[in-house]
Amino acid sequence: MGFLNDGGQAHDQCVVGLIFAKVMKNLIYLDAHATTPVDEKVLSAMLPYFTDHYGNGNHKMGWKTNEALENSRAQLAQFLGARPSEITFTSGATEAINLGLLGLAQNTTGNRVHIITQRTEHKAVLECLKHLEGKGFEVTVLNVDKVGRIDLEELRQLITERTLMVAIMLANNEIGTVQPIEEIGELCRRKGAKFFCDITQGVGWYPLDMGKLKVDMAAMSAHKFYGPRGVGALYVRKSGPEKTIQPILFGGGQEKEIRPGTHNIPAIVGMGKACELLSDEGMETYEKVRLLRDRLKTNLFNSIPKITLLGCPTNRHPGNLSLAIPSITGEQLKELMPTILFSTSSACASASTGTSHVISALEVTKDIQKSVFRIGISKNNTKEEIDYVANKMVKVVGKLLPLNR
Ligand code: PLP
Numbered sequence: 001m002g003f004l005n006d007g008g009q010a011h012d013q014c015v016v017g018l019i020f021a022k023v024m025k026n027l028i029y030l031d032a033h034a035t036t037p038v039d040e041k042v043l044s045a046m047l048p049y050f051t052d053h054y055g056n057g058n059h060k061m062g063w064k065t066n067e068a069l070e071n072s073r074a075q076l077a078q079f080l081g082a083r084p085s086e087i088t089f090t091s092g093a094t095e096a097i098n099l100g101l102l103g104l105a106q107n108t109t110g111n112r113v114h115i116i117t118q119r120t121e122h123k124a125v126l127e128c129l130k131h132l133e134g135k136g137f138e139v140t141v142l143n144v145d146k147v148g149r150i151d152l153e154e155l156r157q158l159i160t161e162r163t164l165m166v167a168i169m170l171a172n173n174e175i176g177t178v179q180p181i182e183e184i185g186e187l188c189r190r191k192g193a194k195f196f197c198d199i200t201q202g203v204g205w206y207p208l209d210m211g212k213l214k215v216d217m218a219a220m221s222a223h224k225f226y227g228p229r230g231v232g233a234l235y236v237r238k239s240g241p242e243k244t245i246q247p248i249l250f251g252g253g254q255e256k257e258i259r260p261g262t263h264n265i266p267a268i269v270g271m272g273k274a275c276e277l278l279s280d281e282g283m284e285t286y287e288k289v290r291l292l293r294d295r296l297k298t299n300l301f302n303s304i305p306k307i308t309l310l311g312c313p314t315n316r317h318p319g320n321l322s323l324a325i326p327s328i329t330g331e332q333l334k335e336l337m338p339t340i341l342f343s344t345s346s347a348c349a350s351a352s353t354g355t356s357h358v359i360s361a362l363e364v365t366k367d368i369q370k371s372v373f374r375i376g377i378s379k380n381n382t383k384e385e386i387d388y389v390a391n392k393m394v395k396v397v398g399k400l401l402p403l404n405r
Contacts, residue, residue: 072272103245176320185214
């Protein structure tokens with residue numbers, strides 16, 4: 001059936017498309033911890049690598065893509081204060097975490113079989129370490145305090161000559177709490193344990209100079225900092241001629257045989273460009289996002305009784321608000337504010353408890369657990385959006401509170 005003779009289907013699709021576009025335009029996206037929009041400059045840098053420079057072999061077109069690959073590696077290395085040879089491209093943070101944790105464990109000899117982590121790590125870390133526990137490693141999971149920080153003194157006492165690594169994240173993806181990574185690195189170094197840091201939520205928000213930080217391995221995903229999905233990287237400090245990690249995939253030998261498989265060049269180019277933009281825009285974006293976050297927080301706290309902030313009030317991701325309004329569930333808020341996109345704790349919940357493992361670790365009341373929702377502000381949000389959200393939420397809460405009592 002042709003376009004002009006399709007029984008009206010094309011027209012209907014067009015109308016649906018227009019309505020959808022209009023609805024999308026009116027949406028306010030406040031879920032930047034889940035993913036961020038690709039920056040237009042990142043997209044422009046990527047496009048030629050889909051259409052023009054797609055070669056993959058030992059010829060002119062292949063050389064061009066190889067040049068782009070190494071250029072992105074150099075951009076990433078420069079951004080992290082690392083050497084290009086210390087960067088391995090992966091499909092994202094999950095894969096980088098698996099490669100770092102399993103790759104190091106496979107490489108260990110002697111009696112370094114003890115691993116330390118903490119309760120609010122991302123599931124990619126916790127599940128990997130559960131797997132290693134099943135293989136005979138001893139895993140200690142530290143508790144956190146009420147705002148999600150580990151106890152450094154407890155960590156100091158636990159690290160011994162048997163500790164292979166400490167896996168502790170930079171910024172938490174749900175509650176925004178930032179862990180004291182300088183001090184953790186220092187403690188690890190003293191005992192010869194490796195420090196693995198999931199920096200996925202910290203890229204762009206925290207000075208990440210690997211030359212200064214005592215981080216031995218770090219994992220990240222480009223889509224958390226205005227790059228594309230499906231690409232990430234593992235940083236592994238090179239401290240001598242020997243390899244720190246072994247591969248967990250086997251194949252064609254790419255990435256120095258540590259991570260084989262045909263490179264996703266457009267995405268890698270996008271990740272390099274996203275890092276370059278972070279270097280250029282860094283502090284400006286940080287300040288903009290922090291001010292928007294604080295504006296929203298002040299407006300909500302001035303008008304909503306008993307609203308509670310979860311996570312650390314001081315050492316915190318600048319775009320994060322993890323909030324709870326007792327007796328109102330996150331789901332109710334979502335339902336009554338359908339054009340405002342944010343996340344509820346149940347989105348990250350375990351099937352058995354209905355609460356995310358991060359919120360459970362804070363040991364807050366059941367009422368708070370049910371109420372938690374997460375706002376993640378990005379550089380694309382505006383003051384107008386933030387004020388609209390504050391007004392709308394205050395109104396909705398004003399209606400819900402008397403009904404829920
Ligand atoms: N680590 C943290 C802290 C995250 O927030 C995420 C994603 O939400 C990941 C790891 C996994 O990232 P990806 O799903 O891009 O592999």
